[in-house]
Amino acid sequence: MSRSRGKWTKYKAMKGEEKLTSYLPETRLLTQGNLWDMMNIYGTVVIKPSLGSYGRGISKVSSTNDDQYEIIVEGNEKKILEGTEETNQYLKRYFRSKRLFIVQQWIPFATVKDSPFDLRVMVQRKRHSSQWAVTGIVAKIAIRGYFITNYAQKVIPLEQAIENSPLNSFPIAELHDEIQEVSLLAAKQLQRFYPKTRTFGLDVGLDAMGGIWIIEANHSPSISFFNKLEDKMMYETILRYKKG
Template sequence: MGISTGKWKKYQLMLKEAGISRYLPETFLLNENSFWHVMDKYGAVMIKPTKGYMGKGIVQVTSASDNHYEFHVMEKIYRVQGRKHTFEHLLKHYCTNKHYIVQQRIALNTIKQSPYDIRVMVQRMKKSPDWTVTAKLAKVAANGFVLTNYPKHLVTVENAIKHSSFTAPSGHLPEKIDQISVLTAAHLGNYYKNTRTFGLDIGLDEKADIWIIEANIAPSVSLFKALKDEEVYKRILKYRKG
């Protein structure tokens, strides 16, 4: 039986590499203790199914005032009162019949108040051990959403960085993103030996710090087709064909 491709397993594998682990949000398998550990430490968490796609099943929970906790699901926002009721509500309505992780929420940088993250395609040819960043773009969340899985805009990474309001210097970010992405793909490639394409979701916070949000084993290329850069799209397909 092959190695699991779930989020929890990939997190554990990335945690083994010191050059990658410092860019990972703190993450645990979900239970009541781990939920409150991450919530009390960071004030906001992301709940994710270990196996899922397109952001399905992801819930953001944030500590609010007066012992209330705010749930943000798709564009819907509401509050639940009390710690006991909050975790019970989470299990009853969102975490049924699946394994979930609880993760430190990264306060993503924004463009015109909409958070964005970066999809990086890292690929290698069939007969080559060398990984290459073949494409990257920024996904800007739709109005009212905290997830970028249904983006309002797709823009180049350079434009996203240019229009961001970082509180720290952001020079050389594209190059650093490339370096971290190649290192991550090469490390994971040691375990997923038949995989020649990884799609990494990279987050940037207001301090211009880089976060590896997720590593996708079978990323869709439709985002890059929608960006309408024919050369980039052809390059991805060329590497996929090998």
């Protein structure tokens, strides 16, 4: 029986490597109890389907003043709800869904011109090889007003994103090296559970303090982001690994 490729299964797989735990936002299966436990701890969480892509079905839930809750659906559709009862009523389609949903600690990403960005990190190995390599890192800048980067307004190299963000005082080379190290460790850990997989696309966030967060791992990641860069070297390397 094949192992699920859902976000929840891959999160648990990565969580099994002690060295990765500090890079993983807290994630639980969505239940009403887990939602409010997480809200009490973090104040803002993200709800997403365990199986899904392109940002479909993602909601951000935040507590505001006066027992109100703001819910942003799929990027920018905003609702303000009064109290936990009304919020639970609005979210009941998630609680009662036959689909598996997760609730995840919200990580405020670093920004470029007030738009959050995250990174797509490609980690690959060639056929019949156990040697993993980071073959590409690209920054995806969210459309203005959106909290997810699935529909990026712009794609730029990692170094350019850092230089144009509040992280510009951080040593870029050290950040780059740590991102690579963490991504390789994640791929090696995931390989234990998915031994036939040769490519993982990691969605990695950087917070305002330069902290690195693995938001999720993708089995069949789109490589179109890399083709949008002027320099095609990473794109060509990714293709070479896919073929090899």
